[in-house]
Amino acid sequence: MVKVIGLTGGIATGKSNVSDCLSKMGYQIIDADKITYQLQHKDNDCLNAITKHFGNDILEKNGELNRSRLAKLVFANKENLTNLVRIMDPYIRSNVQSIINNTHEKLVVFDAPTLFENGYAFMCDRIIVVTCTPINQLNRLQVRNNLSISDSIKRIKSQWPLNFKEKLADYLIDSNGSIMQTRNQVIKLFNKIDN
DSSP states (O other), rough: OOEEEEEEESTTTTTHHHHHHHTTTTTTTEEHHHHHHHHHSTHHHHHHHHHHHHOOGBOOOOSSHHHHHHHHHHHHHHHHHHHHHHHHHHHHHHHHHHHHHHHHEEEEEEETTTTTTTTOGGOOOOEEEOOOHHHHHHHHHHHHHHHHHHHHHHHHSSSHHHHHHHHHHHEEESSSOOOOHHHHHHHHHHHTTTO
């Protein structure tokens, strides 16, 4: 039976660095963001359902999703975000479960920024939360996504507070230090988990 390790954290807390490190260590990563991106491609049932709910204004002329238009809608209105999650959830869940069922690995990592918020935690045997200080999170998000403080705060608030996620975690990784310090924590932790 495959062991599923959930990997989560707040937006811009360093979760992607941890995921990259685990991938380089040879672990299979099930990336919820990549699955979401694939589900939002032209002529996909999931995108059709999203368009049916939010209208054709979220599409480019070629039928592809305009992610920035959709983001403006969902981060400006909590109900819109809830509806998007409700529409996409069955598609994401089905894809993740299929990958888990078909893997030949003894351990996989399920990388999902909204692992708790969307009810995916039950799919995991253990959960790691990547954390950092609120000011580091805000600064990283502004720089990475070229967002204003106001837009950054809206995105951070669209997820559960980090301190709440930390309480639900089996393990914490502190990403306030250098990338190398974070990677050393990951290596040490997975030497423990994978034995």
